[in-house]
């Protein structure tokens with residue numbers, strides 16, 4: 001009986017791992033693990049996010065460690081279907097839960113954990129908020145999660161090498177969160193953008209709430225002319241797709257809100273702007289109005 005129960009548990013966890021994370025081969029030795037584009041839930045362990053995987057001859061670099069201990073374990077299990085090499089480096093691209101709350105799982109396996117200094121501060125400030133919110137959304141799937149902050153940080157730029165792979169890490173300014181970074185892999189022209197790029201689902205302006213800075217950060221990232229982008233959410237893509245899904249939407253909001261401010265309009269008007277041209281992005285029903293309000297709030301303050 002006990003054996004049957006354990007067997008069923010293993011089968012169930014294998015099914016949920018397969019269902020919740022889609023493995024996309026981006027280019028040689030580079031993969032995107034794409035989580036659901038819906039809300040955090042007990043079955044996705046909070047991993048409603050996309051994660052980058054780089055396989056080097058000395059081990060694996062994982063970009064963003066998942067939203068929970070079990071979420072990290074799930075990422076690890078999926079990585080083990082691609083390679084048997086150990087996870088050597090974790091990079092947190094930002095301060096949101098799914099970027100870092102799996103750090104503890106991987107540091108126990110001996111991985112280095114790297115982020116920008118601003119992200120580390122952001123993680124510390126928002127730890128309680130994240131844990132409270134997650135416990136309401138993923139319940140017992142949060143079990144075992146212990147906050148573990150990055151042990152290596154940088155302000156603006158860092159070079160990182162593991163085996164035959166060289167990476168450049170850049171913090172260009174606030175985008176989705178205050179400490180967001182992008183990771184450039186010159187040998188494959190791949191950009192791991194974290195939440196600087198949202199594909200397939202509509203971005204949320206918060207928590208940094210600075211749409212203009214996000215546009216500027218996107219521009220700096222685009223200067224590298226990446227051939228592949230592994231985003232923070234949704235499928236890996238090229239630059240044109242990322243521009244359409246993320247930057248054009250940000251610019252659209254800035255322009256529309258700018259017009260409202262010039263005509264002495266108010267926040268109510270902002271929340272009513274017609275965003276139907278971006279309804280191809282999932283989740284717009286829940287976030288579009290709030291995005292407009294947040295951009296209005298910031299632009300009115302700066303006006």
Ligand SMILES: [Zn+2]
Nearest residue numbers: 049096195232
């Ligand atoms: Zn995110």
